[in-house]
Amino acid sequence: MVNYDEIDFSPLTALTDGEVITHSRVRDITLPSGKVLALITLDNGRDHTRPNTLGPATLTELAATLTTLATRAASGEIHAIGITGKQYILAAGADLSDISRVGSKDNARLIAQLGHKVLGMLGDLGVPSFAFVNGLALGGGLEIALNSTYRTVDASAAAIALPEVFLGIIPGWGGAYLLPNLIGIENALEVVISNPLKQNRMLKPQQAFDYGIFDAIFPAATYLESSLAWADGVLTGAVKVERKNEPGKLERLTKWPIAVKMARGMLESKIGTIPRSPYAALELLDKAKSGTKAEGFAREDEALADLVTGDQFAASMYAFDLVQKRAKRPVGAPDKTLAKKVTKVGIIGAGLMASQFALLFVRKLQVPVLITDLDQARVDKGVAYIHEEIGKLEAKGRLDTDAANRLRALVTGTTDKSLYADCDFVIEAVFEEVGVKQAVFGEIEKIVADDAILATNTSSLSVEEIGSKLEHPERLVGFHFFNPVAVMPLIEIVKTHHTTDAALSTAFVVAKGLGKNAVLTADAPGFVVNRLLAKVMGEAARAVYDGTPVAEVERAFAPLGLPMGPFQLIDLVGWKVAAHVQDTMVHAFPDRFYANENFHQLAELSEVVEKDKGGRVTGFTKAAEKALKGNVGTSPASADTILRRVQDGLATEIKLMLDAGVVPEVEDIDLCLILGAGWPFIDGGASPYLDREGASERAFGDTFHHPVIRGVDA
Numbered sequence: 001m002v003n004y005d006e007i008d009f010s011p012l013t014a015l016t017d018g019e020v021i022t023h024s025r026v027r028d029i030t031l032p033s034g035k036v037l038a039l040i041t042l043d044n045g046r047d048h049t050r051p052n053t054l055g056p057a058t059l060t061e062l063a064a065t066l067t068t069l070a071t072r073a074a075s076g077e078i079h080a081i082g083i084t085g086k087q088y089i090l091a092a093g094a095d096l097s098d099i100s101r102v103g104s105k106d107n108a109r110l111i112a113q114l115g116h117k118v119l120g121m122l123g124d125l126g127v128p129s130f131a132f133v134n135g136l137a138l139g140g141g142l143e144i145a146l147n148s149t150y151r152t153v154d155a156s157a158a159a160i161a162l163p164e165v166f167l168g169i170i171p172g173w174g175g176a177y178l179l180p181n182l183i184g185i186e187n188a189l190e191v192v193i194s195n196p197l198k199q200n201r202m203l204k205p206q207q208a209f210d211y212g213i214f215d216a217i218f219p220a221a222t223y224l225e226s227s228l229a230w231a232d233g234v235l236t237g238a239v240k241v242e243r244k245n246e247p248g249k250l251e252r253l254t255k256w257p258i259a260v261k262m263a264r265g266m267l268e269s270k271i272g273t274i275p276r277s278p279y280a281a282l283e284l285l286d287k288a289k290s291g292t293k294a295e296g297f298a299r300e301d302e303a304l305a306d307l308v309t310g311d312q313f314a315a316s317m318y319a320f321d322l323v324q325k326r327a328k329r330p331v332g333a334p335d336k337t338l339a340k341k342v343t344k345v346g347i348i349g350a351g352l353m354a355s356q357f358a359l360l361f362v363r364k365l366q367v368p369v370l371i372t373d374l375d376q377a378r379v380d381k382g383v384a385y386i387h388e389e390i391g392k393l394e395a396k397g398r399l400d401t402d403a404a405n406r407l408r409a410l411v412t413g414t415t416d417k418s419l420y421a422d423c424d425f426v427i428e429a430v431f432e433e434v435g436v437k438q439a440v441f442g443e444i445e446k447i448v449a450d451d452a453i454l455a456t457n458t459s460s461l462s463v464e465e466i467g468s469k470l471e472h473p474e475r476l477v478g479f480h481f482f483n484p485v486a487v488m489p490l491i492e493i494v495k496t497h498h499t500t501d502a503a504l505s506t507a508f509v510v511a512k513g514l515g516k517n518a519v520l521t522a523d524a525p526g527f528v529v530n531r532l533l534a535k536v537m538g539e540a541a542r543a544v545y546d547g548t549p550v551a552e553v554e555r556a557f558a559p560l561g562l563p564m565g566p567f568q569l570i571d572l573v574g575w576k577v578a579a580h581v582q583d584t585m586v587h588a589f590p591d592r593f594y595a596n597e598n599f600h601q602l603a604e605l606s607e608v609v610e611k612d613k614g615g616r617v618t619g620f621t622k623a624a625e626k627a628l629k630g631n632v633g634t635s636p637a638s639a640d641t642i643l644r645r646v647q648d649g650l651a652t653e654i655k656l657m658l659d660a661g662v663v664p665e666v667e668d669i670d671l672c673l674i675l676g677a678g679w680p681f682i683d684g685g686a687s688p689y690l691d692r693e694g695a696s697e698r699a700f701g702d703t704f705h706h707p708v709i710r711g712v713d714a
Contacts, residue, residue: 001294002301004117012056012110015102019055019095020044024065028078031232035079037130038069043086052085054140055095056114063118066125073127080235081125083144084132084224088158093139096167099308100317104712109305115140115173116297119147128235132227133157133214138202139164143173145213146182150234150241152227153209156220159202160213165277166196168316168682172304176284177296183212183245185259185285192281193263197271199487199678212245252289260286269614272558275682276312309712311692315684318709322671322685323517330493330508331664332520334501339509340451344368346423348440350382350413353457354429356485359386362410363393364514370423371413379413386411420447425510427455427479432580437466445470453506455479459577460526460534460584464496473498477507480527482676483573490675491516496523519672524662525588526581528669529676532686533569534585535653537578538594539646540566545596548636550609550619556639557646560689563678567609567617575603592653601627644695651690651699666704684709 022044029037040062042052052058072078085091094115102108122129122144131145133153138161145151153160162171162179170176171192180188191211195201209217218226233239247256260282267278280303288296307313345361347354350373362369371386373379387408394404412419420426426444430436441454448454454476456466467473478494491511495504504520511518521527526534536557543553544567554565562569570578579599586595602608608624609617620628637645654669663669670685683689687704690696696703 001292002113002298004113004120007110007113007117009056009060009110009114011107012114015107015111016055016057018097019057020046020050020053021061022052022054022058022091024062026065026069029082029228031228031235033232033236035232035235036077037080037082037228037231038072038078039082039084039132040065040069041084041086042091048086048088051089051092051136052141053092053095054115056111058095059114059118063121066118066121070121070125073125078127080128080130080231081122082130082132082228082231083122083148084134085136085141088135089141090131090133090135090137091141091144092136093141093163094173096317096320100314102308102712105305105309108308108712109301111308112172112301112304115143116301119143119173120293120297122147123149130227130231130234132224133160133205134223138162139171139175140173142213143171143175143178146178147174150231151214152216152218152223152230153205153214154220154223155205155217156223157205160205160208161195161200161202162192163196163200163202165193165281166200166681167320168275168277168310168312169307170277170281170284170300170303172300174293174297174300176281176300176303177288177293179213180285180288181247182243184247184251185256185289187211187245188285188288189259189263189282192285193267193278197278212243215241215243247289256286256289266614269612269616271563272561274559274561275680276310277307277682280307311709311711312682314709314711315688316681318684318688319670319674319681322667323674326667326671327517327519327675330518330520331668332495333508333518334505336505336509338502338505340424340453340502340506342367342424342453342506342510342513344370344423344425346420346426346444346448347371347429348426348444349373349429350378351429352385353481353483353485355382355385357427357429357457357481358382358411359389360485360514362386362407363390365510366407366410368410368412370419371411372415372417372420373413374415376415379415383411383413417443418447420444421449423448423452425453425455425506427457429457432458432461432577434461434465437461438469441466441476442469445472451475451502453477453503455507457481460530460581462525463494463523464498467496467498474500475503477503478521478523478527479507479511482529488676489515489517490529490672491518492521492527492529492672492676493518494521494523494527517671517675519663519668519675521668521672522660522662524657524660526585528657528663528672530581531585531657532650532653532669532673533677534581534593535649536560536562536646537566537570538582538585539642539649540570541582541596541599542594542645543637543642544632545598546633546635546637548642550617552636552639553642554617556642559643560646561680561683563680564615565617568611568615571609571611571617575599575605575608579603592649598628598631601631647690647693647695648699650686651695654687654690654704655696655700 025041129148131148131151136158350371393399463478467476480492482488582595585593666687673679688709691703691708
């Protein structure tokens with residue numbers, strides 16, 4: 001097996017340039033029993049907005065610290081070692097900027113091996129080690145705890161997770177071996193694979209404790225004091241640590257292979273077989289049921305080296321940078337000091353979308369929210385829905401009673417539109433038809449103050465046309481949410497030729513207040529996300545209406561890696577909405593987009609497609625087949641033909657959008673697709689994928705990125 005002490009890690013020195021080093025500061029603490037615990041505090045000297053990370057220099061310093069402490073332990077000077085973090089944060093894992101510039105597969109392997117060497121020391125110090133997880137612990141941060149002998153967690157810690165699979169890699173510093181052997185295969189599958197694939201879901205401290213990741217959980221007010229007292233009890237034998245979720249022999253022989261087999265089937269059904277990291281993680285978890293820790297760590301070394309140097313991780317790092325940096329500093333957003341202060345929000349409509357808006361606005365902005373509709377019954381239904389959703393949050397413990405009552409009191413509903421008079425920000429959620437939107441805004445404009453901002457949630461209509469009958473069209477801005485409103489992180493903010501910087505600035509500030517990422521787009525048909533999804537859905541529809549079976553079309557789209565197939569997507573957004581979007585795009589660009597009367601026929605049915613247990617579309621319902629009878633061609637297309645059509649069509653459309661200035665740069669299109677359409681990190685959005693697949697070259701004779709975003713050659 002690998003002897004980490006004999007490895008030359010000097011090639012990693014080049015990766016330390018610019019590293020913000022997280023230092024390992026040590027102080028001795030005499031416990032009540034008289035035993036001495038040497039406590040390491042990880043601290044990079046920055047505030048909580050710059051978490052501790054674990055780059056090569058950080059790990060090298062930690063190794064030196066642990067070596068010194070091991071010597072002290074051997075002499076009997078200390079009886080235990082603890083490790084904790086600066087306020088609110090243990091560590092956010094490896095420094096990804098280091099990993100993304102490894103330069104070779106050998107260097108990637110060295111990073112994995114260095115992490116294993118250093119964190120592995122925590123379990124081999126000659127005395128017990130205690131991880132006191134006082135805050136955020138992601139990836140390598142959590143692996144610090146897993147490599148320690150015992151673990152406690154602060155009940156207020158922000159998040160606990162192994163998010164590596166979300167980024168196209170695997171937990172590579174012990175997590176894939178240690179976790180399943182600590183909490184069992186089913187829980188480990190949830191933490192390592194399922195949660196990262198659910199939009200990178202994190203664990204709350206109580207959940208992590210319930211899984212068995214931690215041995216004890218203590219409230220924030222007395223966290224370190226309680227943890228030290230608990231550690232003293234462990235050292236003296238007064239506290240017995242029981243780990244009920246540790247897998248026994250029977251689980252390893254029976255439950256383990258069954259759970260892995262079921263997980264593999266789930267992955268194939270949900271995401272197909274293109275993403276590499278979930279399957280690599282699954283393989284590691286499977287093999288963790290037997291063998292030594294050294295063997296488990298060696299497998300992680302090879303898997304991490306392989307994935308880090310691949311195209312999917314390179315694309316993931318591009319996507320990660322977009323989401324972490326570009327999304328937080330929206331290109332084209334005016335100075336936030338120009339924004340109007342929003343003290344009351346008006347929402348035109350009381351249907352499901354309007355009610356979702358109201359719930360989000362009242363929760364995040366905590367200002368009065370007014371909803372209106374044509375009759376009191378609709379208004380009452382909307383208000384009741386909002387109150388019910390607040391009640392659910394209260395029942396789950398996410399709101400206390402006082403907060404829930406306060407939010408309910410802030411939401412009012414009426415048919416009297418004169419109450420919009422003191423609203424600073426009014427958004428419509430009415431039928432997707434220009435005349436309807438013009439009418440409601442025309443009525444509201446006469447009521448609200450001259451500087452009140454008007455926002456339309458249109459998904460594809462011209463914002464300028466909607467505002468064309470307003471006396472002050474400069475106050476109108478597009479504010480396009482994605483469904484479900486509470487979950488999807490993107491808002492497309494649409495600027496017309498008239499929109500003022502004050503209106504635009506207000507929209508960006510409100511979006512940030514709602515916890516959303518905003519991207520500025522020009523007033524073009526479909527804006528960004530719906531325009532490109534219309535291309536995807538249109539090509540799928542073309543193939544089916546030419547005679548290709550639905551299930552074969554769905555399979556043809558699998559290499560795109562989207563979270564759902566085209567017909568599953570259409571079914572989610574609604575067939576009437578999809579038909580409307582396709583008509584809008586065909587009207588704007590008849591030579592490039594596809595629509596078919598079949599869309600409208602199918603939109604009249606209550607159920608159009610049949611699905612398997614994983615939600616994947618398997619075919620049309622009998623009612624849909626009957627409606628289509630005689631309207632479908634007899635020229636089915638091959639999977640390769642369908643995929644190439646959509647790839648080339650997307651590349652063409654993105655290039656045209658950039659040429660027309662719909663967004664400033666291709667990075668904004670990728671950001672929109674990642675946040676608004678769930679385009680996978682492993683593709684990096686659409687443009688790196690289209691470059692790698694040759695579609696950009698075929699469509700316009702060049703690539704979007706120079707050089708093309710690719711992994712490192714081994």
